[in-house]
Amino acid sequence: MMRNCLVAQSGGPTVAINSSLAGVIQGAIDSKKFDKVYGSLNGVQGLLNGCLMDLTEKVEQVPMFIELLKKSPSMYLGSCRYQLPDYTEDDAPYAYIFNKFETYEIDAFFYIGGNDSMDTVDKLNTYAKAVGKDVKIVGIPKTIDNDLCITDHTPGYGSAAKYVASTLLEIGHDTSIYPINSVTIVEIMGRDAGWLTGASVLARNKYNHAPHLIYLPEVAFDEAQFIEDVREAIKKYNNVVIAVSEGIKNAEGKYISATSAVEDTFGHSQLSGTGKCLEYIIKQNLQVKVRSVEINILQRCAAHMSSITDIGEAFRLGRHAVETALEGKSGVMVTAIRKANEPYSVKMGDTDVKNVAGLVKHVPREWINERGNDVTQDFVDYAYPLILGEPVVKYERGIPDYLDVSHLYPNN
Amino acid sequence: MMRNCLVAQSGGPTVAINSSLAGVIQGAIDSKKFDKVYGSLNGVQGLLNGCLMDLTEKVEQVPMFIELLKKSPSMYLGSCRYQLPDYTEDDAPYAYIFNKFETYEIDAFFYIGGNDSMDTVDKLNTYAKAVGKDVKIVGIPKTIDNDLCITDHTPGYGSAAKYVASTLLEIGHDTSIYPINSVTIVEIMGRDAGWLTGASVLARNKYNHAPHLIYLPEVAFDEAQFIEDVREAIKKYNNVVIAVSEGIKNAEGKYISATSAVEDTFGHSQLSGTGKCLEYIIKQNLQVKVRSVEINILQRCAAHMSSITDIGEAFRLGRHAVETALEGKSGVMVTAIRKANEPYSVKMGDTDVKNVAGLVKHVPREWINERGNDVTQDFVDYAYPLILGEPVVKYERGIPDYLDVSHLYPNN
Numbered sequence: 001m002m003r004n005c006l007v008a009q010s011g012g013p014t015v016a017i018n019s020s021l022a023g024v025i026q027g028a029i030d031s032k033k034f035d036k037v038y039g040s041l042n043g044v045q046g047l048l049n050g051c052l053m054d055l056t057e058k059v060e061q062v063p064m065f066i067e068l069l070k071k072s073p074s075m076y077l078g079s080c081r082y083q084l085p086d087y088t089e090d091d092a093p094y095a096y097i098f099n100k101f102e103t104y105e106i107d108a109f110f111y112i113g114g115n116d117s118m119d120t121v122d123k124l125n126t127y128a129k130a131v132g133k134d135v136k137i138v139g140i141p142k143t144i145d146n147d148l149c150i151t152d153h154t155p156g157y158g159s160a161a162k163y164v165a166s167t168l169l170e171i172g173h174d175t176s177i178y179p180i181n182s183v184t185i186v187e188i189m190g191r192d193a194g195w196l197t198g199a200s201v202l203a204r205n206k207y208n209h210a211p212h213l214i215y216l217p218e219v220a221f222d223e224a225q226f227i228e229d230v231r232e233a234i235k236k237y238n239n240v241v242i243a244v245s246e247g248i249k250n251a252e253g254k255y256i257s258a259t260s261a262v263e264d265t266f267g268h269s270q271l272s273g274t275g276k277c278l279e280y281i282i283k284q285n286l287q288v289k290v291r292s293v294e295i296n297i298l299q300r301c302a303a304h305m306s307s308i309t310d311i312g313e314a315f316r317l318g319r320h321a322v323e324t325a326l327e328g329k330s331g332v333m334v335t336a337i338r339k340a341n342e343p344y345s346v347k348m349g350d351t352d353v354k355n356v357a358g359l360v361k362h363v364p365r366e367w368i369n370e371r372g373n374d375v376t377q378d379f380v381d382y383a384y385p386l387i388l389g390e391p392v393v394k395y396e397r398g399i400p401d402y403l404d405v406s407h408l409y410p411n412n
Numbered sequence: 413m414m415r416n417c418l419v420a421q422s423g424g425p426t427v428a429i430n431s432s433l434a435g436v437i438q439g440a441i442d443s444k445k446f447d448k449v450y451g452s453l454n455g456v457q458g459l460l461n462g463c464l465m466d467l468t469e470k471v472e473q474v475p476m477f478i479e480l481l482k483k484s485p486s487m488y489l490g491s492c493r494y495q496l497p498d499y500t501e502d503d504a505p506y507a508y509i510f511n512k513f514e515t516y517e518i519d520a521f522f523y524i525g526g527n528d529s530m531d532t533v534d535k536l537n538t539y540a541k542a543v544g545k546d547v548k549i550v551g552i553p554k555t556i557d558n559d560l561c562i563t564d565h566t567p568g569y570g571s572a573a574k575y576v577a578s579t580l581l582e583i584g585h586d587t588s589i590y591p592i593n594s595v596t597i598v599e600i601m602g603r604d605a606g607w608l609t610g611a612s613v614l615a616r617n618k619y620n621h622a623p624h625l626i627y628l629p630e631v632a633f634d635e636a637q638f639i640e641d642v643r644e645a646i647k648k649y650n651n652v653v654i655a656v657s658e659g660i661k662n663a664e665g666k667y668i669s670a671t672s673a674v675e676d677t678f679g680h681s682q683l684s685g686t687g688k689c690l691e692y693i694i695k696q697n698l699q700v701k702v703r704s705v706e707i708n709i710l711q712r713c714a715a716h717m718s719s720i721t722d723i724g725e726a727f728r729l730g731r732h733a734v735e736t737a738l739e740g741k742s743g744v745m746v747t748a749i750r751k752a753n754e755p756y757s758v759k760m761g762d763t764d765v766k767n768v769a770g771l772v773k774h775v776p777r778e779w780i781n782e783r784g785n786d787v788t789q790d791f792v793d794y795a796y797p798l799i800l801g802e803p804v805v806k807y808e809r810g811i812p813d814y815l816d817v818s819h820l821y822p823n824n
Contacts, residue, residue, distance in 0.1 A: 013586050045591075073585045074586050173484070174709050176817055176821060177490045178493070202809075202811060294705075297583065304582070398574055398800045404618065408589065408591075
């Protein structure tokens with residue numbers, strides 16, 4: 001008798017996480033080993049609340065479902081912030097979840113997420129082993145931050161990197177129009193690791209030198225040196241563009257954004273963004289026009305500008321997760337292993353999820369220049385293949401034609 | 413003997429202003445009435461500094477120059493903030509400019525810009541008439557703000573509107589993932605007129621209701637009503653997305669952004685953005701997760717997401733400006749006149765530049781709902797045709813392949 005599998009998404013959105021979901025669905029169907037693929041809405045919460053969706057039915061009913069899903073932004077199944085307790089202290093949610101697994105005849109559970117989600121994979125697998133349940137629990141990586149260990153890179157990163165690089169090129173054009181001195185600071189996501197900010201280097205081409213300075217969280221930020229860097233860059237380039245990670249910290253390990261809280265008119269302290277902080281520093285120290293731009297959530301939801309390399313690999317990882325579960329593995333995360341750069345190729349593998357859960361992969365110090373205000377050619381060689389290729393985005397009435405997510409809006 | 417023409421760009425960037433430049437160049441070449449098309453770098457400043465570029469030579473030397481120019485963002489000839497004095501008080505710059513016109517044998521000068529630039533067109537034309545110089549001075553509209561009078565719309569608006577609508581759709585997807593209450597405020601450009609913010613309505617489709625609230629500068633902003641609006645919207649939609657013009661003002665006509673200056677740690681007052689102000693208002697009055705996103709300069713430089721309707725009309729207006737000058741007209745701005753909506757069509761015309769210079773066209777009050785928190789179907793019918801169609805953007809090494817603008821970076 002055929003049994004079923006279950007998939008859920010967790011953490012923050014990327015434009016590739018739905019492609020991994022599509023890969024799981026297609027992989028499960030093609031394997032002919034599962035009757036149904038269920039999706040749990042809002043991560044593991046869907047299991048706890050009984051909100052499951054029959055995805056095999058969607059494939060049959062919605063024309064081009066898999067193709068649309070691959071190219072749609074954000075998270076088709078929604079997300080959650082739920083963290084499982086330690087099962088030795090409180091096993092009630094575990095008993096509930098595995099009871100649901102039995103109700104729905106689930107043989108394999110695929111969880112697409114970042115390092116917190118891999119912790120959930122680890123906990124569920126540990127519990128299953130402890131109580132003798134044979135449900136395979138497999139993690140699939142995703143995060144625009146690219147900070148998961150073992151895997152060469154994470155789905156979602158290549159597309160966000162392409163968006164950041166293209167946007168920085170466009171900002172380079174935008175800032176070039178006045179023959180005056182100016183500074184434009186662009187704040188890019190990344191609390192702990194500078195992978196995405198570093199990708200701004202890919203905006204440079206034969207005429208565009210922006211961003212002229214790049215600051216990552218991996219190097220302690222020094223205000224005096226920063227002012228000197230900007231002063232030098234203005235002399236050389238007139239209109240200076242700076243890419244900075246939201247997560248840069250000073251030598252004491254304190255976030256720069258936390259060091260310059262501003263007070264609103266009501267006297268409440270408000271944390272201003274990192275870009276704003278650097279804007280204030282320049283205003284106070286240099287006589288130059290300055291502005292800051294925070295790319296904000298656009299960098300993680302701009303599916304109209306995704307990398308086909310990224311979308312393709314996210315799909316392959318989803319399929320590979322199904323194969324991995326069918327090989328009998330559990331408590332693992334599937335990984336991308338880079339085989340070569342020219343021509344670029346990857347193969348898929350897996351690793352014990354304990355090698356990933358709760359850990360952060362930083363940009364190697366040697367991929368950042370000595371002064372800590374730029375990345376090196378090694379970084380470029382690493383990131384460049386990941387942004388290549390543009391999927392054809394279909395437009396409907398002038399805006400991108402994405403997959404209907406009205407099931408996430410219960411009140412509408 | 414063939415003489416020459418001159419073209420310059422002024423004001424802020426749009427993604428269509430280079431297409432109008434391309435239209436002028438192609439129109440002048442096709443007319444066979446001009447020997448050379450010169451471009452003045454950094455607006456009229458190029459004339460004063462002797463920085464002219466031979467654009468006919470570029471067409472001959474750079475493969476696909478016109479095609480690349482049509483799709484490249486920002487301003488190929490750069491911009492300026494120079495304002496001409498009243499010639500009756502100081503005619504020195506006029507004498508200098510018309511002297512340069514003679515040196516370069518200029519018969520027609522095309523100035524692409526917004527309402528300030530049309531003031532320059534008016535001044536140059538008035539001076540020419542007063543001193544008996546036969547140089548035709550013709551304005552070509554551009555601004556993402558769409559606030560020029562007489563013309564049905566302005567080149568640059570349709571592309572920015574498409575970017576805003578698509579981005580709001582993507583933000584709608586992004587905010588849908590958590591089954592909690594949240595508010596996301598999106599601040600959109602437009603100090604005086606709400607055309608661009610209103611275009612966010614085009615993000616709505618059969619499943620996406622975002623933005624749920626829209627606030628334009630044309631209606632006085634009332635804080636108490638705003639809080640009530642948000643409270644109601646949260647009940648209905650859970651995750652609420654708000655589109656707001658940077659230029660909304662209170663009943664006293666004061667910018668909202670100016671009413672809530674914040675103090676930095678040094679005690680200096682800093683103007684925070686309109687979106688941030690609304691974020692504070694919600695934080696102080698409602699128990700809900702809230703964040704603000706400022707689309708900032710991305711909405712005027714994202715040439716990777718332009719409207720082919722807009723790019724095409726910008727080109728036609730450039731060509732039409734050449735024809736207008738050749739008909740002997742001067743002191744006029746070329747205009748787009750809408751003939752029909754279904755199927756959408758425009759014809760090109762012109763108007764005395766005095767009808768445009770220094771004036772602002774607002775969104776009609778009847779195109780905004782009574783409560784002032786949304787736009788009507790009339791607005792949708794007006795804006796919708798302008799965002800239609802996607803040009804093929806060529807990518808090179810993973811980022812858009814735009815035209816080299818290194819002539820704007822003299823130090824690089």
